[in-house]
Amino acid sequence: MPPPSPPRIPPLLSLLILAAAVVGAAAVPQDSDLEPDCAGRWIHIRHLPPRFNLDLISNCSQYPIFDDFCPYLPNHGLGQKTHSSSHSWYRTDPYMLELVFHRRMLEYPCLTADPSRAAAVYLPYYAGLDSLRYLFGREANSSFRHGLDLYDYISRVDSPGVWARNLGHDHFLVMARPAWDFTQPLTNDPPVFGTSFLEIPAFYNLTALTLEARAYPWQETAIPYPTSFHPPNLAFYESWVNRVKRSRRTALMLFAGGGGISANPNIRRSIRLECDNSTNFNINGTGYHKVCDFVDCSNGICEHDPIKFMKPMLQATFCLQPPGDTPTRRATFDGILAGCIPVFFDDLTAKKQYKWHLPVEKYDEFSVFIPKEEVVFNGLSIVDVLMSIPRAKVRRMREKVIEMMPRVMYRKHGSSLGLRNKKDAIDIAVEGTLERIRSKLQEFPAQ
Numbered sequence: 001m002p003p004p005s006p007p008r009i010p011p012l013l014s015l016l017i018l019a020a021a022v023v024g025a026a027a028v029p030q031d032s033d034l035e036p037d038c039a040g041r042w043i044h045i046r047h048l049p050p051r052f053n054l055d056l057i058s059n060c061s062q063y064p065i066f067d068d069f070c071p072y073l074p075n076h077g078l079g080q081k082t083h084s085s086s087h088s089w090y091r092t093d094p095y096m097l098e099l100v101f102h103r104r105m106l107e108y109p110c111l112t113a114d115p116s117r118a119a120a121v122y123l124p125y126y127a128g129l130d131s132l133r134y135l136f137g138r139e140a141n142s143s144f145r146h147g148l149d150l151y152d153y154i155s156r157v158d159s160p161g162v163w164a165r166n167l168g169h170d171h172f173l174v175m176a177r178p179a180w181d182f183t184q185p186l187t188n189d190p191p192v193f194g195t196s197f198l199e200i201p202a203f204y205n206l207t208a209l210t211l212e213a214r215a216y217p218w219q220e221t222a223i224p225y226p227t228s229f230h231p232p233n234l235a236f237y238e239s240w241v242n243r244v245k246r247s248r249r250t251a252l253m254l255f256a257g258g259g260g261i262s263a264n265p266n267i268r269r270s271i272r273l274e275c276d277n278s279t280n281f282n283i284n285g286t287g288y289h290k291v292c293d294f295v296d297c298s299n300g301i302c303e304h305d306p307i308k309f310m311k312p313m314l315q316a317t318f319c320l321q322p323p324g325d326t327p328t329r330r331a332t333f334d335g336i337l338a339g340c341i342p343v344f345f346d347d348l349t350a351k352k353q354y355k356w357h358l359p360v361e362k363y364d365e366f367s368v369f370i371p372k373e374e375v376v377f378n379g380l381s382i383v384d385v386l387m388s389i390p391r392a393k394v395r396r397m398r399e400k401v402i403e404m405m406p407r408v409m410y411r412k413h414g415s416s417l418g419l420r421n422k423k424d425a426i427d428i429a430v431e432g433t434l435e436r437i438r439s440k441l442q443e444f445p446a447q
Contacts (some may be wrong), residue, residue, distance in 0.1 A: 038110035044118035146195035178212035234418035254316035258298035313338035
């Protein structure tokens with residue numbers, strides 16, 4: 001019997017909870033003299049009217065074609081707990097990253113109320129949520145207007161000098177969707193799917209943190225998809241790491257996903273065919289009970305239920321990460337948190353995306369790359385490639401995956417000091433953003 005649907009949280013209640021956090025943070029003293037290491041790290045959070053963030057949450061059930069995202073608002077966007085007794089696991093929707101990031105920025109130790117002192121300026125604008133009215137709502141034919149209201153406010157209405165000082169080079173925001181969803185050419189008539197936010201010339205200079213970047217990113221940098229694991233303290237984090245280390249890997253490889261059922265050649269179809277035929281492989285003496293495990297996540301049935309895929313990932317040595325409708329996958333980060341060595345088939349899935357969080361020079365140490373063309377068109381066996389890797393190297397790769405777990409984890413807001421000493425996905429994203437802005441300002445000095 002499937003687990004009961006999580007209880008619905010009234011959107012107004014979620015709105016009030018997040019609003020209380022925002023108001024509470026505003027009362028926290030800023031520019032503290034107790035932060036001696038804030039040189040070059042000060043960030044100013046621009047005040048935006050609620051129509052740019054909190055009001056968007058109250059519309060959580062207005063886009064049924066997309067989804068009713070009201071159930072994913074609790075816990076400041078982490079979603080509801082998977083079980084009432086859970087401390088670290090939530091039914092997280094990756095598209096709520098804008099809420100999660102905003103809440104965590106309120107805890108950033110180097111906030112300043114003085115924008116002239118700031119190394120960067122954060123815009124707490126829920127761009128992905130605001131885009132829904134253009135993507136799935138009645139304003140689909142005016143998607144070129146997405147962002148114009150925001151630009152008018154920050155450049156003309158509220159302290160226009162803050163934007164004008166560096167022409168937006170020092171501003172950044174989070175856009176919890178692939179960058180392609182915001183890059184519809186302004187000349188498209190009639191418009192196709194997507195908005196034109198990143199095509200507006202006024203926003204060419206800002207930095208956007210997206211779930212997926214374009215092949216040749218300009219304004220944006222990709223940051224990891226949020227998973228369902230958000231530990232509140234070091235003890236719960238270390239408990240999970242110990243479980244990952246102890247887990248018996250009884251399957252050589254696992255694919256958790258959908259697709260691959262069409263007759264047209266593609267990597268997912270090749271993977272499913274190889275899994276279906278995996279009983280033909282001899283695994284005697286390998287220590288594995290099965291060659292391939294398949295978790296069918298078709299039609300989004302795994303999106304908010306980590307129980308469906310985390311246990312199989314814990315039991316697999318390699319997790320296959322083929323591209324789908326877009327190159328990137330949340331499952332890449334689920335697998336890393338399970339200590340499952342990622343197998344990539346396209347550089348756009350991770351290597352050309354998450355350079356801050358998964359350094360390019362480290363990929364050979366924690367992942368396997370098999371060109372999808374070799375599998376689909378030349379018949380290269382994935383099983384043969386993985387079985388040929390020496391056990392000692394597999395062991396070192398898994399150790400490296402476990403070492404990188406904090407870098408792709410989004411710890412819970414209000415977490416303990418011990419856990420905050422481990423840099424997580426948001427810490428690394430903020431550091432990368434500050435460095436990117438610093439480099440841009442050196443090239444384009446203040447006006």
